[in-house]
Amino acid sequence: xxxxxHGYDPEEQQRLVDQARYWxxxxxxxxxxxxxxxxxxxxxxxxxxxxxxxxxxxxxxxFAGIDHQPxxxxxxxxxxxxxxxxTDLQVGDAYTLPWAENTFDFAxxxxxxxxxxxxxxxxxxxxxxxxxxxxxxxxxxxxQNLLIYPPHPxxxxxxxxxxxxxxxxxxxxxxxxxxxxxxxxxxxxxxxNEAIAxxxxxSPQNQDLKGLVDHLDTWIKLMIPQMVEKLGKxxxxxxxxxxxxxxxPQHPHGAITLTIYRATGDKxxx
Numbered sequence: 207x208x209x210x211x212h213g214y215d216p217e218e219q220q221r222l223v224d225q226a227r228y229w230x231x232x233x234x235x236x237x238x239x240x241x242x243x244x245x246x247x248x249x250x251x252x253x254x255x256x257x258x259x260x261x262x263x264x265x266x267x268x269f270a271g272i273d274h275q276p277x278x279x280x281x282x283x284x285x286x287x288x289x290x291x292x293t294d295l296q297v298g299d300a301y302t303l304p305w306a307e308n309t310f311d312f313a314x315x316x317x318x319x320x321x322x323x324x325x326x327x328x329x330x331x332x333x334x335x336x337x338x339x340x341x342x343x344x345x346x347x348x349x350q351n352l353l354i355y356p357p358h359p360x361x362x363x364x365x366x367x368x369x370x371x372x373x374x375x376x377x378x379x380x381x382x383x384x385x386x387x388x389x390x391x392x393x394x395x396x397x398x399n400e401a402i403a404x405x406x407x408x409s410p411q412n413q414d415l416k417g418l419v420d421h422l423d424t425w426i427k428l429m430i431p432q433m434v435e436k437l438g439k440x441x442x443x444x445x446x447x448x449x450x451x452x453x454x455p456q457h458p459h460g461a462i463t464l465t466i467y468r469a470t471g472d473k474x475x476x
Contacts, residue, residue: 210321211375211432212425214277219253221424223285226255228421233345233402233466234259234316242266244311249300249332250318254282254293261291270294270310272303301327305335312336314343319385323376329392338476342394344469346382351465352422354454363440364447367433368426374436382467394471402468407461416455418462423452 212218226234234256240246244267248257251271261269269291273279279297286293298304301324313332319325332342349369354361372379386399406415427448433439454460 210275211371211377211429214275219278219281222253223255223258224424225421226259228417230259232404233468235263236402236468238264238343240264240267240312243268245270245309247271247303247305247310247313247332247335249303249313249315249328250321251282251295252278254286254295256314256316257282257291257293258286258289261286261289265291268292268294270296270305272296272298272300274299301331303331303335307334308337309335310337311340312343313340314345316345317347319344319381320346320349320372320379321375321377325378325381325384325388326392329388329394333392333394333473336473338473340473342389342471342473344385344389344467346385346467348382348465348467349379351463353463354451355459355461356454356457358447358450360443360447361450362447363443364426364433364451367437367439367444368429370437371429371432382465385467385469389469389471393474395474397469397471399467399469402466404464404466405461408455408458413455415460415462418464419452419455422464423448426451 246260246267246269248271251257251273254271257269257271261267269286270293271282274297276297279295283295296304313336319328322328336342349372352365369379386397389397406418408415430441430444433444434441454462
């Protein structure tokens with residue numbers, strides 16, 4: 207598997223839980239509906255945070271997950287046990303899933319394919335383990351399409367460095383644009399690839415803009431040491447770009463737009 211740029215320390219594990227809570231009703235639960243006895247597979251499940259969000263709304267489902275990092279599965283096992291969900295969590299390779307053909311009703315990945323060199327291989331395995339008529343849902347951010355106002359050249363510098371960091375770790379920060387094509391090429395039908403624009407602006411009526419900035423800041427600030435070490439970027443420009451980003455909510459015309467891609471498809475009937 208490709209290098210995971212966020213790491214696996216306890217602070218990162220808690221961040222993943224907080225991230226899933228932030229995006230739960232906003233994105234992760236969007237348009238989801240299941241048979242009460244459906245079997246769900248989260249490929250690249252990490253600490254089980256997304257399964258936890260789905261399980262709270264659909265507690266009768268049976269959940270499975272896989273991650274290549276034992277520390278993540280250990281955390282997920284305990285986290286989902288405390289929530290009271292029935293789970294089958296395994297350490298393993300997303301390119302060679304340990305389940306038989308036609309096992310699951312629904313498979314998903316969230317913020318996974320941006321980290322891997324071969325999304326097609328993972329999607330092909332998802333197709334294999336889905337039952338005929340089963341559905342897949344892929345969710346990814348496009349890191350180049352994080353737009354801010356007012357603009358600033360040092361934030362542009364920071365953003366480009368972030369995209370480069372994914373690439374040197376054998377990932378793809380732009381993979382969201384291609385999800386629909388990947389699904390159709392794998393053999394899924396009824397494919398949809400939706401671009402969801404999350405847009406917040408400075409407003410005395412709510413704190414949505416500050417909330418989004420604070421949410422993103424929890425992880426992008428941690429990327430600066432890697433940008434300096436692995437890419438040779440200028441730390442002063444990176445810090446200045448991040449400072450400008452943090453100040454966007456205070457600007458009277460401040461605004462942020464984030465594009466998230468969500469693709470779905472169905473396994474054809476046998």
